[in-house]
Amino acid sequence: MTKKLYKNLSNKYSYKREGCSLCGQTTTKHVQGVPICNKCLKMKSIDSQFSDEDIQLLNEIKKSKITPKEFSLLSKNLEQSRPDTAQPYTCKQTHVKIGVISDTHIGSKFYDSQLMDEAAKNFTKNKVNFVVHAGDICEGHYENRRQGSVFELSEVGGDAQVKRAVKELSKIKQPIYAITGNHEYNTFYRLCGFEIGEQLQEKLPNFHYLGNAKGVINLPFGQKMELIHPDGGTAYALSYKPQKIIEAMDGGTKPAIAVIGHFHKMEHLYYRNVHTFQAGTLQSQTTFMRNRSISAGKGYWILDVKVGKKGISSIKTEMFNAY
Ligand SMILES: [Zn+2]
Numbered sequence: 001m002t003k004k005l006y007k008n009l010s011n012k013y014s015y016k017r018e019g020c021s022l023c024g025q026t027t028t029k030h031v032q033g034v035p036i037c038n039k040c041l042k043m044k045s046i047d048s049q050f051s052d053e054d055i056q057l058l059n060e061i062k063k064s065k066i067t068p069k070e071f072s073l074l075s076k077n078l079e080q081s082r083p084d085t086a087q088p089y090t091c092k093q094t095h096v097k098i099g100v101i102s103d104t105h106i107g108s109k110f111y112d113s114q115l116m117d118e119a120a121k122n123f124t125k126n127k128v129n130f131v132v133h134a135g136d137i138c139e140g141h142y143e144n145r146r147q148g149s150v151f152e153l154s155e156v157g158g159d160a161q162v163k164r165a166v167k168e169l170s171k172i173k174q175p176i177y178a179i180t181g182n183h184e185y186n187t188f189y190r191l192c193g194f195e196i197g198e199q200l201q202e203k204l205p206n207f208h209y210l211g212n213a214k215g216v217i218n219l220p221f222g223q224k225m226e227l228i229h230p231d232g233g234t235a236y237a238l239s240y241k242p243q244k245i246i247e248a249m250d251g252g253t254k255p256a257i258a259v260i261g262h263f264h265k266m267e268h269l270y271y272r273n274v275h276t277f278q279a280g281t282l283q284s285q286t287t288f289m290r291n292r293s294i295s296a297g298k299g300y301w302i303l304d305v306k307v308g309k310k311g312i313s314s315i316k317t318e319m320f321n322a323y
C-alpha cells in the first residue's frame, strides 16, 4: 500500500531544487507542486496523503517566501492568529438545499435591492439550508481604472458600502458563505488593505467569509463545492470561460460543484464531472457593460443537491430570472 502510494506521489514530483516548505532544506521532491524534503515527507507519513487543507497551507507558505526561521517563530502563535476566514465550511448533510447569489455589487446604483428582497423571501419559502455568494458583494471604487464610475455609486467609500451591505444581506435569514471578487480586491483591498469580507463577518452574525476569489465548502464523502470569482473580461461564447476554468483543474482536486461569479451570466454546465454554475447577478446592466455589449444575466438559483458516495447523485436546479 505504502509503495503504491509513494509511486503515485512521486509521479507528481518535479525536479526543481527548492527549499522544503516545512524545514527549508534544499530538496528536489515536490508533492502536488509543493516542495517538501524526504524527512518531512516521512514525518507527515506517506500513508496518509496530504489533505486539501494541508496542500493549501503548504502552498501559502511557499508563496509567502518566508524563511524557515521566521516560519517557526510565527507558527508558535499561528493557531491564535489564523483568521476563521481561512477555514472552509463543512456541510455534513447528504441532501442539502442551497441558495445561490452572486455579483450583488452593493453600493452601485445598478444593484437591484428588490431582487434581493425576492431572493431572500424565496430562500426562506423553499427552506434552503444555506446561501452562497460568489463574489463582488460590494461595488468597491473602480475610479482608478474606470473613470467616471464614482458617479454610478449609491454609496461612496468602504464604510458606507459595508453599512449598506449589512442592511441588504441581513434580509437573508440563513447562513451565508461568501467570497469577495475583483471589485473588492482591486479597489478597496489593493489600494488600502480594506477587507470587506472580514468587515461583513464581524458585523453580520450569519455571514461567513471564505476568502477572496476562491472559497471551499466541504461536502460529505470527501467531495467539495468551490466558489470561484475570476478576474478579466468576458468571452463571446457563454460557456467558454467556465470550461477553461474547469479544464485547468487537476483531476484529483476537482470539486463536484463549482459556482462561478464575475461574468454576470446564468448557466448550468456539466463538464468533466463538475456541475458548473454561472451564478448570475443582482445588478442591472451598467454603463461599463452597455458600452461593451455585455448583457446582464440577472437572477439567482436554488439547488437541491443529493450527495452520493461517488459523486453528486442528483441536482434539481431552479433558476429564477429577473430583468
Ligand atoms: Zn461582478
Ligand SMILES: [Zn+2]
Residues within 6 Å of the ligand: 136, 181, 182, 183, 229, 230, 261, 262, 263
Ligand atoms: Zn467580478
